[in-house]
Amino acid sequence: MPEGHTIHRLAQDYATRFSGTGTGTLVTSPQGKFSDAAALLTGAELTHTDAHGKHLFLRFRDSDWVHIHLGLFGKVTFGEVAPGDTPAPPPTDTVRLRLANDTAYADLRGPTTCALITDAEKQAVHDRLGPDPLRPDADPATAHARIRRSRTTIAALLMDQKVVAGVGNVYRAEVLFRHGIDPYRPGKDITPAEWDAVWTDLVALMREGVRNNRIDTVRPEHTPEAMGRPPRVDDHGGEVYVYRRATLPCHICGTGIRTADLAARNLFWCPTCQTN
DNA sequence: TCCTTATGTACAA
DNA sequence: TGTACCTAAGGAC
Numbered sequence: 001m002p003e004g005h006t007i008h009r010l011a012q013d014y015a016t017r018f019s020g021t022g023t024g025t026l027v028t029s030p031q032g033k034f035s036d037a038a039a040l041l042t043g044a045e046l047t048h049t050d051a052h053g054k055h056l057f058l059r060f061r062d063s064d065w066v067h068i069h070l071g072l073f074g075k076v077t078f079g080e081v082a083p084g085d086t087p088a089p090p091p092t093d094t095v096r097l098r099l100a101n102d103t104a105y106a107d108l109r110g111p112t113t114c115a116l117i118t119d120a121e122k123q124a125v126h127d128r129l130g131p132d133p134l135r136p137d138a139d140p141a142t143a144h145a146r147i148r149r150s151r152t153t154i155a156a157l158l159m160d161q162k163v164v165a166g167v168g169n170v171y172r173a174e175v176l177f178r179h180g181i182d183p184y185r186p187g188k189d190i191t192p193a194e195w196d197a198v199w200t201d202l203v204a205l206m207r208e209g210v211r212n213n214r215i216d217t218v219r220p221e222h223t224p225e226a227m228g229r230p231p232r233v234d235d236h237g238g239e240v241y242v243y244r245r246a247t248l249p250c251h252i253c254g255t256g257i258r259t260a261d262l263a264a265r266n267l268f269w270c271p272t273c274q275t276n
Numbered sequence: 277t278c279c280t281t282a283t284g285t286a287c288a289a
Numbered sequence: 290t291g292t293a294c295c296t297a298a299g300g301a302c
Contacts, residue, residue, distance in 0.1 A: 277302080278301085278302080279299100279300085279301075280298100280299090280300085281297100281298090282296100282298095284294105284295100285294095286294095287293085288291085288293100289290090289292105
């Protein structure tokens with residue numbers, strides 16, 4: 001489930017379990033691809049975690065960072081351990097990285113990236129990413145400056161991590177729906193007022209995503225209860241307007257939700273509600 | 277048991 | 290634009 005909210009939540013969850021405990025962390029790579037780095041890190045304490053867009057950073061000692069990117073399939077599962085009672089279960093052979101201490105373990109599977117990097121290499125990652133709605137230092141004007149000089153569609157620009165970091169296919173589709181914006185509009189036509197509204201909304205939606213560890217975008221007045229419709233659960237675990245709802249009726253106007261291929265990803269939108 | 281699909285990105289041509 | 294990479298779940302047989 002990796003959009004930016006997942007990564008920021010992971011930064012918190014890793015820190016809660018492994019940092020500030022005063023104990024070293026057992027670091028292993030049962031799957032093997034991270035074995036050498038794991039051997040260097042094991043026994044050190046996790047001192048800090050950081051997230052920018054879909055990139056997660058775990059700090060050990062003073063200048064060692066583990067850089068993690070989940071890609072499309074990556075997942076982290078946490079487990080609790082009771083000392084001398086319930087030990088961590090043996091990791092399966094797809095676990096790229098396991099952290100374990102006296103009270104918890106965390107298994108990382110299927111990441112696109114899991115590598116030991118330096119401060120400078122970490123900085124280079126930050127430098128190539130756009131502002132992240134979940135970071136307090138984010139400057140939305142930087143994003144709009146790029147958007148306003150591009151003829152590329154707003155739908156494609158929102159997925160470009162150099163423009164905005166952390167937005168993925170779900171938030172892209174949902175935020176455009178919430179603002180009634182036609183996904184095919186060129187970036188250069190997005191006004192400052194529209195961008196301000198979209199950015200503010202992304203900040204709120206993604207913060208809620210971190211809190212709940214899932215993506216919900218449906219306004220209270222459009223929930224099934226409020227609309228007098230039977231309750232539902234969308235495929236991905238949250239409640240949304242258009243994502244993966246192709247051909248189903250729009251919650252607001254009843255028009256069939258449309259889908260199309262855009263830069264090798266599935267775009268979803270309501271042709272009636274999104275005409276701005 | 278096989279096939280498709282997925283909230284992602286990098287690189288080659 | 291196409292392809293490669295990483296994993297697991299769900300549906301069709």
